[in-house]
Amino acid sequence: MKKSRLRKSKKQLSKKIGMAPGSLVYIGSVDANAAQTLQPVVSVMIYDAAELTEQTLSAEALANFKLTDYSKAGKKVWLNVHGVHDADLIKKIGDLFHLHPLVQEDILNTEQRPKIDxxxxxxxxxxxxxxYDQSTMGIDSEQVSFVLGRDYLLTFQERATGNFEPVRTRMRASRAHIRELGVDYLAYALLDSVVDKYFSVLESVGDASEALEEVLLHKPTNTELHAIHQLKHVSIELRRAVWPLREVINTLSRNENDFFKPTTMPYLRDVYDHTVSFIESLESIRDALSGMMDIYMASVSQRVNLEVRALTVVAMLFMPATLIAGIFGMNFHEMPWLADKDGFWWAMGLMLGIALVMLTIFWRRQWLTSQT
Known part of the structure; x- marks a missing residue:
C-alpha cells in the first residue's frame, strides 16, 4: 500500500527529535536509496545589462566560487539548486553565502509552510x-526557497521542473529589460511565475470539476465520489499553500526593506492581487465541490427511494392476492365458490383484476416511472 506524503513526513520528522536547532537533516520525498543516485545540480547565471554567463558548477567550482569578485565588477548572481536532499551541499552553499543555520535547516525541510524571515x-x-496530474486528479508539489541578498539571489528547488525556464528565456534575450534591473526584480519575476503556475493548476481543477458536475447530473457512481474527494483534497492543498503566501507577499509589498527597491513594490502588489484573486476563485471551486457532494448524496438517496418504491409496489400487488387466498384457505364447510367447479378461476380472476386496478392507479400517479 502506498504511503501518503503526510505519513512519510511524520516519519521523517521523527528523525529530528532531540536534535539541536539548526541540525541539517533532509526531510522530503526522496528516500535514502534514491538520494545516492540522484545528484543535485547547481547552476549559476552571472549577468548585467550588457552580458550574461551561464554555467553548471561542480563541487570544486562551487568551493572556489567567490561572490565578491562579481560584486566588485557590478555583476549580479543567480544561483539555482535542483535537489535539496544533499545536506552537505546545502551546508557548503550556506557557508559560502553566510546563511544562518536555521535557514539551511528550513531549506532541507521540504514540508515547510510559506514564510518570510x-x-x-x-x-x-x-x-x-x-x-496537476490529470490522470489521477491529484497534484504534485515541491518546495521552492529564495534567499535574496543585495546583489545575489539563491533559489532551491526539490527537482528540475522547468518552472523557472520562462524567466531564464527572458534573461537570455539580448538587451533584456530584466537584466537591467536588480536581483529584487528577478526575485519578483520568479515569484510571479510560481503564482502563474497556481492559476494553471486552478484552471485544470476547474475544468475537472465542471466535467464531473455534468456526470453527476446523470448517473453518478462511486468513481465520481472518489473524484470529488480527490478534487477537495487538491483544493485544500492549494489553499494551505497560497493563503500564507498571500501574507508573505503582502508583508514584502507593504513593509520597507533594504532588499526590494521602491520601483519593484508595485510589481509585488500585483502578485499580491493575483494571490487574492486565486483564493477567491479557489473558494468558488470548493463551494462547487461541496454542492457536488450534496448532489451525489441526493442522487444516491433518490435511487434508493426508487428501489424501495419498486419493492413496495410489488408487495402491494401481492397483498390483495394474499388476503383472498387467506380467506379461501379458512376451514369452513360452507363458503361461496368453494364447491363451485369454476371457483378457482373466479378467485384467480379476482386477484388479477384487483392487481390490474392497482397497477392503473400506480401508473397514473407515476409510481411506475423514475420521475419523482
Missing amino acids: EFDDYVFLETRCFR
Missing part, C-alpha cells in the same frame, strides 16, 4: 509550486 544581509522566503 528577514536578516541583516538577506531575506529568506519559502514557497510551494504545484503540478
Whole structure:
C-alpha cells in the first residue's frame, strides 16, 4: 500500500527529535536509496545589462566560487539548486553565502509552510509550486526557497521542473529589460511565475470539476465520489499553500526593506492581487465541490427511494392476492365458490383484476416511472 506524503513526513520528522536547532537533516520525498543516485545540480547565471554567463558548477567550482569578485565588477548572481536532499551541499552553499543555520535547516525541510524571515544581509522566503496530474486528479508539489541578498539571489528547488525556464528565456534575450534591473526584480519575476503556475493548476481543477458536475447530473457512481474527494483534497492543498503566501507577499509589498527597491513594490502588489484573486476563485471551486457532494448524496438517496418504491409496489400487488387466498384457505364447510367447479378461476380472476386496478392507479400517479 502506498504511503501518503503526510505519513512519510511524520516519519521523517521523527528523525529530528532531540536534535539541536539548526541540525541539517533532509526531510522530503526522496528516500535514502534514491538520494545516492540522484545528484543535485547547481547552476549559476552571472549577468548585467550588457552580458550574461551561464554555467553548471561542480563541487570544486562551487568551493572556489567567490561572490565578491562579481560584486566588485557590478555583476549580479543567480544561483539555482535542483535537489535539496544533499545536506552537505546545502551546508557548503550556506557557508559560502553566510546563511544562518536555521535557514539551511528550513531549506532541507521540504514540508515547510510559506514564510518570510528577514536578516541583516538577506531575506529568506519559502514557497510551494504545484503540478496537476490529470490522470489521477491529484497534484504534485515541491518546495521552492529564495534567499535574496543585495546583489545575489539563491533559489532551491526539490527537482528540475522547468518552472523557472520562462524567466531564464527572458534573461537570455539580448538587451533584456530584466537584466537591467536588480536581483529584487528577478526575485519578483520568479515569484510571479510560481503564482502563474497556481492559476494553471486552478484552471485544470476547474475544468475537472465542471466535467464531473455534468456526470453527476446523470448517473453518478462511486468513481465520481472518489473524484470529488480527490478534487477537495487538491483544493485544500492549494489553499494551505497560497493563503500564507498571500501574507508573505503582502508583508514584502507593504513593509520597507533594504532588499526590494521602491520601483519593484508595485510589481509585488500585483502578485499580491493575483494571490487574492486565486483564493477567491479557489473558494468558488470548493463551494462547487461541496454542492457536488450534496448532489451525489441526493442522487444516491433518490435511487434508493426508487428501489424501495419498486419493492413496495410489488408487495402491494401481492397483498390483495394474499388476503383472498387467506380467506379461501379458512376451514369452513360452507363458503361461496368453494364447491363451485369454476371457483378457482373466479378467485384467480379476482386477484388479477384487483392487481390490474392497482397497477392503473400506480401508473397514473407515476409510481411506475423514475420521475419523482
